[in-house]
Amino acid sequence: MSEDSANDSANDGADDSGTDTSGSYVEEGKSFDRDMNYIPDRIVREPEEGADPPQWPVEPGRYRLVAAKACPWANRAIIVRELLGLEEVISLGLAGPVHDKRSWTFDLDPDGVDPVLGVERLQQSYFARYPDYPRGITVPAMVDVPTGQVVTNDFPWITHDLFFEWREHHKPGAPDLWPADVREEMDEVMQRVFTEVNNGVYRCGFAGSQEAYDEAYDRLWTALDWLEERLADRRYLMGSTITEADVRLFTTLARFDAVYHGHFKCNRQKLVELPHLWGYARDLFQTPGFGSNTDFEQIKQHYYVVQTDVNPSQVVPQGPDLSGWTTPHGREQLG
CATH class of the missing domain: 1.20.1050.10 (Glutathione S-transferase Yfyf (Class Pi); Chain A, domain 2)
Structure with a gap:
């Protein structure tokens, strides 16, 4: 297995991480086809200037993982973050289990506002970077706290990079998730x-x-x-x-x-x-x-x-x- 492959294949099947927030998932007469077109940016130890897709630097305290325990794809990232002991390095924002047509929302927080990002909807972090973002607002998402902008929502790469790129910050005895x-x-x-x-x-x-x-x-x-x-x-x-x-x-x-x-x-x-x-x-x-x-x-x-x-x-x-x-x-x- 190469470190350059996160493994989940594209185009295999709208998804409950928020690609379709309308509640409509079934197309009459058709098989289900997952949209795997996500923001491809990565957070890496040694970012290359001008890289395509863009690369962001590993910096403890800079990023917030926004996830939801309800969503299986986001649940992966929550589990991996704890297994590796990254709780003090990457903060965690949890959206509520029920979203509306626009976005996942922070219903679990006081007054419905994420205490670090200061937003009511994850959509606001997407629009902070892409004002006309055309796709679904998905979790998990890594958000740059200083700017409030989404960095990536590419869930297979998020957990891959938590292991390979954040290794210097893993807890002692963290499991080797990619032996x-x-x-x-x-x-x-x-x-x-x-x-x-x-x-x-x-x-x-x-x-x-x-x-x-x-x-x-x-x-x-x-x-x-x-x-x-x-x-x-x-x-x-x-x-x-x-x-x-x-x-x-x-x-x-x-x-x-x-x-x-x-x-x-x-x-x-x-x-x-x-x-x-x-x-x-x-x-x-x-x-x-x-x-x-x-x-x-x-x-x-x-x-x-x-x-x-x-x-x-x-x-x-x-x-x-x-x-x-x-x-x-x-x-x-x-x-």
Whole structure:
């Protein structure tokens, strides 16, 4: 796996990180196609002048990660930031779980204003840099605090660069999320996880025809069966230690029974009925940085309220029972 590849592929499928904030995601008669056109700037240790896309310098305290615990793509960045111990280096602004047609908003903060950026909507940081920004207002986003301008919202590169470019600021003993000895295989695993699972649930949920849904459903469960088998004899996706691949899979598994099984019609089985995946998900949930950044109520609020073409009533279900997430997983024996 090259340090120059963040791995999530383009054009595989509008997304709940805010590419479409209207609540309309399903196109009648069509398969779901994710818009992966993000602001490509990067924050790097040694920026090159005149680089295309632009490069910004790593500077502790300069940037604010704006995210939402409801969104799986943003949840990745929140988890990685804590795993690497970057809490004192990059501040965190949290948007509420329910956005409107314009933007993610800071409903969780006093008076609905982000205390560092001084804005009510993430949209204001996008417009500070691009007054006529034509695309969706997405999380996660890295914002330059001095100017209030968005730097990048390219979520695969954000977590990639938190590891590679901010290494001097990692906490002692921070996990090696991109181990060199398995990086080539990890690249292949993350690619399949993204296309078939992370994005696969959306292809099911936002399918505009029976044929599109059937194809998406079959693809998703082929991949989940592969993962169930893979995790039968290894504790994590790449072996005995946590990697970026595990972070990327976890955020989908955490939402599976609460949202994807019913809301997105991914209902062959529940996660709790897949013994290896369920044990693996609990193992990660009970690892510092994962469960503490997983908010099931915000997750349900986001999907069931915002995605009105899938759930026009906006009724949020009370279930499922979440008590199992803290039960023993028994996977320590695998490494």
